[in-house]
Amino acid sequence: MVKYEDYYEVLGVNRNASEADIKKAFRKLAREHHPDRHKTDKKAAEAKFKKINEAYSVLSNPEKRAQYDQLGRIPHGSEFRPPPGFDFSGTGDMGSFGELFEMLFNSGGGFRTQSSGGFSPFGGPFNSSGRSSGFQEAQHVKGNNLTSRLELNLEEAYKGCTKKLSLGKHGSIEVKIPAGVNDGNKIRLAGKGSPSPYSGPPGDLLLEVKLKTHDEFKLVNNNIESKLLISVTEAIFGSVKKVRTLNGSVDLTIPSGIQGGQKLRIANQGWLKKGGGKGDHLVQIMIRIPKDLGPEEKELYEKLKSLEESQ
Numbered sequence: 001m002v003k004y005e006d007y008y009e010v011l012g013v014n015r016n017a018s019e020a021d022i023k024k025a026f027r028k029l030a031r032e033h034h035p036d037r038h039k040t041d042k043k044a045a046e047a048k049f050k051k052i053n054e055a056y057s058v059l060s061n062p063e064k065r066a067q068y069d070q071l072g073r074i075p076h077g078s079e080f081r082p083p084p085g086f087d088f089s090g091t092g093d094m095g096s097f098g099e100l101f102e103m104l105f106n107s108g109g110g111f112r113t114q115s116s117g118g119f120s121p122f123g124g125p126f127n128s129s130g131r132s133s134g135f136q137e138a139q140h141v142k143g144n145n146l147t148s149r150l151e152l153n154l155e156e157a158y159k160g161c162t163k164k165l166s167l168g169k170h171g172s173i174e175v176k177i178p179a180g181v182n183d184g185n186k187i188r189l190a191g192k193g194s195p196s197p198y199s200g201p202p203g204d205l206l207l208e209v210k211l212k213t214h215d216e217f218k219l220v221n222n223n224i225e226s227k228l229l230i231s232v233t234e235a236i237f238g239s240v241k242k243v244r245t246l247n248g249s250v251d252l253t254i255p256s257g258i259q260g261g262q263k264l265r266i267a268n269q270g271w272l273k274k275g276g277g278k279g280d281h282l283v284q285i286m287i288r289i290p291k292d293l294g295p296e297e298k299e300l301y302e303k304l305k306s307l308e309e310s311q
Contacts, residue, residue: 004071004074005051005054006074006075007055007059007068008055008059010055011026011029011055012025012029013059022056022059026052026056026060030049033045033049034049142196142200142201142203143193143194143195143196143201143202143203144193144194144203145193145194145203145205145206146192146193146203146205146206147206147207148165148205148206148207148208149207149208149210150165150175150187150207150208150209150210151210151211151212152177152209152210153211153212153214154211154212154214154219154246156177157177157179157209158179158271158272159179159246160177160181161177162174162175162176162177163177165207167192173189173192175187175207179272180272182209182211182271183210183219184209185208186206186208187206187207187209188205188207189204189205189206190204191203191204192205193205217246221271221279222272222273222279223279223281224245224270224271224281224282225263225281225282225283226243226245226281226282226283227284227285228241228284228286229286229287229288230254230258230286230287231287231288231290232287232288232289234254235257235258235259235260235285235287236256237256238253238255238256239253239254240252240254241254243266245266245269245281246269246281250266252266252283258285259285260285261284262285263283263285264283264285265280265282265283266281267280268280269281
C-alpha cells in the first residue's frame with residue numbers, strides 16, 4: 001500500500017501559496033532538517049530531508065504542480081489509490097508515493113525505467129550515495145544576504161574613499177567607496193554575508209549609503225547648495241567673494257543690485273551625474289542688515305532714507 005503525501009502539508013503552505021512562498025518554506029525547512037545538523041539521528045533526518053526535497057521538486061515546477069493538483073484533496077498519510085484509467089500491471093510493489101506520482105504522469109501512466117543508481121522522484125536519478133539531485137541542490141543553497149547602513153559625509157561620498165568596516169568575529173575589511181555615491185545607493189560585497197547552512201557559498205553584504213547632514217552644504221538632486229552672507233553695500237555695489245565648494249575655494253562675482261534669496265550658479269561644481277558630467281553649485285545670497293550703527297553710518301542711512309522718500 002502506498003500512502004498519499006500531501007506536499008503542501010509537508011512544506012507547511014496552503015494550496016494557493018505562491019512560488020515565492022513555496023521557495024521560502026522549502027529553504028527554511030531544508031536548513032532546519034539538513035542531516036549535517038542532526039548527527040545523532042542522521043537516518044531520520046535524511047528521510048525527512050528527502051521528503052522536503054520531494055515536495056519542493058513537485059510544487060516548485062508549475063507543470064508538476066498542476067499534475068499533482070489533479071489528484072484532488074486526499075488526507076495526508078491515507079492509502080492512495082490511483083485514478084481510473086492508469087494501468088500498473090507488472091510494476092510490482094511501489095516503494096513510495098513519489099515514485100508512484102512519477103509513473104502516473106509519465107506518458108499516460110507508463111512505467112519509467114529506473115537508473116542503476118535508483119529512482120528519483122525529483123525528475124533525476126539518485127547519485128551513488130543514495131541522495132537525490134534535490135539533496136545535492138539544497139547542499140549548495142547560498143547563505144542569506146545581510147544589509148548594513150554605511151554613513152558617509154558629503155566629502156567622502158563626493159570624492160570617494162576607503163572605509164574600514166568591522167565584521168564582528170569575522171574580523172574587518174577595507175571597502176573602497178566609489179566617488180559620487182548617493183543617499184540610498186547600495187554597495188554589494190560578495191561573499192561577506194551569512195554563511196550557507198550547507199556547503200554552499202556565503203551570501204552577500206549590502207551596504208546602504210546614508211549621507212550625513214552637512215553644516216554648510218546641501219545635496220539637491222545633482223546640485224550642491226550653500227549660503228553666502230554679504231553686506232548691504234556689497235549687495236548694492238557688487239563684490240568678489242571667496243566661496244568654498246567640495247572641490248575647494250573659488251572666486252564668485254557678486255553683481256551689483258543683487259537681491260536677498262537670489263541664487264548664483266557655479267557651473268560643474270556639483271555632484272557626479274550617472275550619465276557623466278557634474279551638476280552645479282548654487283549659492284544663495286543672504287544680505288546682512290546691520291544692527292548697531294555708528295553716528296556716521298546712521299547719518300548716511302538717514303540721508304539715503306530721505307532720498308528714497310523724496311523720489
